[in-house]
Amino acid sequence: MRKIERAATIILAATFLSGCGAKAPAGVKDASVSEQNRAGAFSTAVEEDEVQNAHWIWDDSNENDSWMRFRKTFTLSETPEEANAVIAADSKYFLWVNGEPVVREGGIKRGQSPESIYYDTVDLKDYLKEGENTIAALAWYFGSGFSSGYITSGEPAFFMSLSCGDADLSTDKSWLVSRDPSFLHDNQANYRLPEQDVSINAAMIEDWQNPSYDDGGWEPAVEKGMEGDLPWGTFVERPIPMFSFGEQAHYLNAGDFEGTTKTGDELWALDLPYNMQFLPSFRVEDEEGHQVIRVWTDMYEDHNGNSVMLKYLTKKGEQSFESPAWLSGEHVYFEIPPGVRVVSLTYRETGYGAEPAGSFHCDDAYFDELWKKAQRTLYVNLRDTYMDCPNRERAQWFADCALEFKLSACAMEPEAMQLYRSAVETTVKSPRGKELLNQLPTNAMADEITMPVQILMGFSELYEYYLFTGDEEFLEEVYEPVRDYLLGFKVGNKGVVKYRYGQAWEWADSTEWTDYALMQSAWYAYDMLEMAKIARLVSKEEEALFTKRFETIRDGMRMNYRHGDGLFYSGSVPKPDERVQALFILSGIMEEEDYGAAAALFQEERQCAPLLEYYVEKACYAIGQESIAMQREKELYYEMNAGEYAMSTLWEHWAYQEGTSNHAWAGGPLPLLSIETAGIHPETPGFETFTVEPKLGTLQELICTMPTIRGDITVEVKRAGAAYDITIICPTGTQPQVTAPEGTRFVTNNT
Numbered sequence: 001m002r003k004i005e006r007a008a009t010i011i012l013a014a015t016f017l018s019g020c021g022a023k024a025p026a027g028v029k030d031a032s033v034s035e036q037n038r039a040g041a042f043s044t045a046v047e048e049d050e051v052q053n054a055h056w057i058w059d060d061s062n063e064n065d066s067w068m069r070f071r072k073t074f075t076l077s078e079t080p081e082e083a084n085a086v087i088a089a090d091s092k093y094f095l096w097v098n099g100e101p102v103v104r105e106g107g108i109k110r111g112q113s114p115e116s117i118y119y120d121t122v123d124l125k126d127y128l129k130e131g132e133n134t135i136a137a138l139a140w141y142f143g144s145g146f147s148s149g150y151i152t153s154g155e156p157a158f159f160m161s162l163s164c165g166d167a168d169l170s171t172d173k174s175w176l177v178s179r180d181p182s183f184l185h186d187n188q189a190n191y192r193l194p195e196q197d198v199s200i201n202a203a204m205i206e207d208w209q210n211p212s213y214d215d216g217g218w219e220p221a222v223e224k225g226m227e228g229d230l231p232w233g234t235f236v237e238r239p240i241p242m243f244s245f246g247e248q249a250h251y252l253n254a255g256d257f258e259g260t261t262k263t264g265d266e267l268w269a270l271d272l273p274y275n276m277q278f279l280p281s282f283r284v285e286d287e288e289g290h291q292v293i294r295v296w297t298d299m300y301e302d303h304n305g306n307s308v309m310l311k312y313l314t315k316k317g318e319q320s321f322e323s324p325a326w327l328s329g330e331h332v333y334f335e336i337p338p339g340v341r342v343v344s345l346t347y348r349e350t351g352y353g354a355e356p357a358g359s360f361h362c363d364d365a366y367f368d369e370l371w372k373k374a375q376r377t378l379y380v381n382l383r384d385t386y387m388d389c390p391n392r393e394r395a396q397w398f399a400d401c402a403l404e405f406k407l408s409a410c411a412m413e414p415e416a417m418q419l420y421r422s423a424v425e426t427t428v429k430s431p432r433g434k435e436l437l438n439q440l441p442t443n444a445m446a447d448e449i450t451m452p453v454q455i456l457m458g459f460s461e462l463y464e465y466y467l468f469t470g471d472e473e474f475l476e477e478v479y480e481p482v483r484d485y486l487l488g489f490k491v492g493n494k495g496v497v498k499y500r501y502g503q504a505w506e507w508a509d510s511t512e513w514t515d516y517a518l519m520q521s522a523w524y525a526y527d528m529l530e531m532a533k534i535a536r537l538v539s540k541e542e543e544a545l546f547t548k549r550f551e552t553i554r555d556g557m558r559m560n561y562r563h564g565d566g567l568f569y570s571g572s573v574p575k576p577d578e579r580v581q582a583l584f585i586l587s588g589i590m591e592e593e594d595y596g597a598a599a600a601l602f603q604e605e606r607q608c609a610p611l612l613e614y615y616v617e618k619a620c621y622a623i624g625q626e627s628i629a630m631q632r633e634k635e636l637y638y639e640m641n642a643g644e645y646a647m648s649t650l651w652e653h654w655a656y657q658e659g660t661s662n663h664a665w666a667g668g669p670l671p672l673l674s675i676e677t678a679g680i681h682p683e684t685p686g687f688e689t690f691t692v693e694p695k696l697g698t699l700q701e702l703i704c705t706m707p708t709i710r711g712d713i714t715v716e717v718k719r720a721g722a723a724y725d726i727t728i729i730c731p732t733g734t735q736p737q738v739t740a741p742e743g744t745r746f747v748t749n750n751t
Helices: 365-380 398-411 414-428 452-459 462-469 472-487 516-537 543-560 578-587 592-604 610-622 626-636 638-642 669-677
Strands: 055-058 066-076 084-090 092-097 100-106 116-123 131-141 157-161 176-179 198-201 222-226 234-237 244-250 268-286 292-297 310-313 317-322 327-335 341-351 359-362 680-682 689-692 701-706 713-720 723-730 735-738 745-750
Touching: 084 092, 084 100, 084 131, 100 116, 131 157, 268 292, 268 365, 317 341, 359 365, 359 669, 365 398, 365 626, 365 638, 365 669, 398 414, 398 452, 398 462, 398 610, 398 669, 414 452, 414 462, 414 472, 452 472, 452 516, 462 472, 462 516, 462 680, 472 516, 516 543, 516 578, 543 578, 578 592, 578 610, 592 610, 592 626, 610 626, 610 669, 626 638, 626 669, 669 680, 669 701, 689 723, 723 735
Parallel strands: 116 234, 198 310, 689 735, 723 745
Antiparallel strands: 055 157, 055 222, 066 131, 066 176, 084 116, 084 157, 092 100, 092 131, 244 341, 268 317, 268 327, 268 341, 292 310, 292 327, 359 701, 680 689, 701 713, 713 723
């Protein structure tokens, strides 16, 4: 048998799902994750005999955007004591047992590498019974083509391996298969997205998941291959929790429309409580039938490509439908034909399988609101991967992952940090020669999306991930490929890293005015310091080499690119780049005597887009100028936080509608407020000891809660003249180390 690579064991919690839909409240996870996996230690294994009899199955077709149904009816002599099924699909699957929904959306978009596919481990024992049983599955194949966030195998297929009691239920030709006739082929709404619009013909919907359904007209499934066979490749266990699904709920203004018959052509705008991923649903009555209902959101249109919508062709009579595919937005538009009576308009929130956590409150409501909006922005950008936006791309950009990890560490249950581990693993396992790709997974022209500066940014949080999670095994796993990539850069005799050009477009920030040569050198120096720490930890000999490279850059920059004003610039730009100064501060290249010049620059310049703004503001905290960071946040984030077009999430750019209205890279204020302003940071891996070093800036008081793998840490800080009064509540077994002005009083309570 072929090797099955391992990550985390995720078992579906059957008690969360029952009846017609998931019965967990919004935000409750469908997956149970062990404390070991919370800490980032992934060490379980699948036995080879669990998959040895299973085949990849489909029918004899191979079409893009296809929905295929599968059924297996069998008899058990007794209720099984365990029934852990290994399930995979290219691209997504939905599962029922004895008519009950078990998995509402299974699978992660393929794949960790072009030659691998993710699988889930799903516990079915609470659904199986003595006597006759039926398993029903629906698989959705996205297909091939240019898209982001997904690597097609080129061959649609479904796989399940399960032996329980006296029955082998693994997929093979004994399963029955039938194309679902209710799903209509549609055009790809956006070349970046693997998902198509979902188009439904209500007249063709059948209750085929019901055990009593007559499947006599179905055909035996076609066996396509076995575990490990190409084109699907090596099995990699799902590294993240199963997705969460809440109960169906009514839109905030649903009462204005429900119980009425549509009379005109106007659109109906339904309001969600905040921006979210959700499944739209409705119940309508149509005396005529064969009319189209369309559903999309305020996040649908984008100048870089539209998102997806639901299209529903009605049948005569009363009918109800819930979309299997999620949309995202804050307002939902229904285009309903005149004459159709609307009984109810509902939705079900869905999202990543970890809940938002943590909090921040202070005496300035502006920052409270900004923190909450950054948290909501993050959550809507979590699913198969860290996404940059949930509408036009749903894609993982590696530079964004570094910041999304920091947001996750401060504002989500710890399982959300597993997406950073997954992002790094995917990046190092999908090389293109000496280059790494900054957007993965992807069906796109891979050689055209290499941006070295983004890769350097993405690696910058490796050691921080270790501190927040205690996951040393991860560092040992990725150390060598990261080392090999970084040592492939050449450092010149003036301390400048020989410039490596991107093969898509040059990128160091999304603005044009950038000191590219020094920017790449700055990120490289930053990574050299981080890699020296990692090399020391995993007992590698390269610590001295990384340290030497850093020193070469530091000394070369100070000698050749530091000008009389104390700032660094190469001459390719008319004045110093604020981002370069920030990175030189954070890496220790800039000396303390020049901090005043940097502070003056940070007060004057506003060249950053939101992603790099995080590092400039972080540098302000590092030099004791936290008030400048807060001033920048008040100015730059004002429109999206408190302006006329402010929403529950943060925009891609500073101006409304210049980009997406929900973009993960805009969330930098959140970790700055939690880690820098409140001052909470792990001192030793996994928070056994942690620092509390508040820097209140313009604030008088705050209270901040940070979720950690050991439990919540809460820090309350109040000004007391030139000092602070600090109260710390932390889990038993953790120890704070307080750094604060002389005269500070603090008390620690363990929970």
